[in-house]
Amino acid sequence: MRINTNVAAMNTLRVLAGTDQAVTRSIGRLSSGFRINRAADDAAGLAIANQLRADLGAMRQATRNAEQANSLLQVAEGGATGIQNILVRMKELASQASSDNVDDTGRGRIDIEFQELVLEIDRIADSTEFSGTVLLDGGAGTLDFIVGASSTIANDTISITGANLDLTTATLGVSGGANDDVLTKADAQAMLGLIDTAITAVSDVFAEVGAKQNRIEIALTQARITVENTAAAESVIRDADMAAEFTELTKNQILAQSGISVLAQANAQAQSVLSLLQ
Numbered sequence: 001m002r003i004n005t006n007v008a009a010m011n012t013l014r015v016l017a018g019t020d021q022a023v024t025r026s027i028g029r030l031s032s033g034f035r036i037n038r039a040a041d042d043a044a045g046l047a048i049a050n051q052l053r054a055d056l057g058a059m060r061q062a063t064r065n066a067e068q069a070n071s072l073l074q075v076a077e078g079g080a081t082g083i084q085n086i087l088v089r090m091k092e093l094a095s096q097a098s099s100d101n102v103d104d105t106g107r108g109r110i111d112i113e114f115q116e117l118v119l120e121i122d123r124i125a126d127s128t129e130f131s132g133t134v135l136l137d138g139g140a141g142t143l144d145f146i147v148g149a150s151s152t153i154a155n156d157t158i159s160i161t162g163a164n165l166d167l168t169t170a171t172l173g174v175s176g177g178a179n180d181d182v183l184t185k186a187d188a189q190a191m192l193g194l195i196d197t198a199i200t201a202v203s204d205v206f207a208e209v210g211a212k213q214n215r216i217e218i219a220l221t222q223a224r225i226t227v228e229n230t231a232a233a234e235s236v237i238r239d240a241d242m243a244a245e246f247t248e249l250t251k252n253q254i255l256a257q258s259g260i261s262v263l264a265q266a267n268a269q270a271q272s273v274l275s276l277l278q
Contacts, residue, residue, distance in 0.1 A: 009266035016259035026249035058149035066220035069145040079128030097188035138166030172198035
């Protein structure tokens with residue numbers, strides 16, 4: 001019988017220390033909701049989860065990019081709608097001035113409104129903007145919208161060419177040309193053809209905007225699906241299974257209580273040596 005080295009107590013203490021660590025780990029997981037709270041918990045899993053979290057942040061931003069791109073196109077569409085309505089009114093005026101039931105004096109009065117409408121088209125084209133970018137004057141350049149988070153940026157970019165949205169009167173052909181008024185019957189009749197061409201040009205802008213809107217909406221839906229799936233993948237790796245952790249915590253707490261009881265008994269065994277002294 002030895003009292004200097006209590007092997008049973010040492011063994012119980014070692015097991016109890018491991019159980020205490022397991023209790024602490026379970027409490028940490030339950031309090032944070034994460035299975036991985038430090039690299040030692042799962043180094044490989046943490047690396048994968050961190051990459052997924054980075055991708056998730058980029059994809060969430062991509063969804064915002066797509067939403068804002070759609071808003072930009074809606075602004076452009078609103079400006080184009082205003083210009084379309086003006087062209088319809090200009091055609092009415094040109095048609096009125098083309099008829100001989102109006103004399104040159106009447107055409108002069110008609111032209112006053114006509115010229116104001118020309119100025120209004122340019123005002124709309126120059127003032128339709130989104131976040132400081134003018135959209136309908138042809139000077140926007142190429143507008144790129146990132147709608148994904150892959151390593152190949154070109155695969156996640158939807159571009160809009162600003163020149164395709166140019167709705168200034170010079171581009172539409174209703175000002176600055178040989179016929180840009182309705183002061184005479186001949187000018188008014190020539191203007192009818194020019195306005196028809198301008199209306200076609202606006203329709204082309206509507207087609208461009210509508211096509212891009214449809215593509216961006218599809219990209220937005222896909223980005224949201226990717227966000228959902230990426231979040232789910234990260235959750236599987238990083239998040240704690242609360243039911244399992246509660247079960248593990250309960251088991252370890254019982255083992256800890258049992259270990260303390262057994263340690264007390266192991267320490268009590270050495271006291272039996274005292275009986276030899278009696």
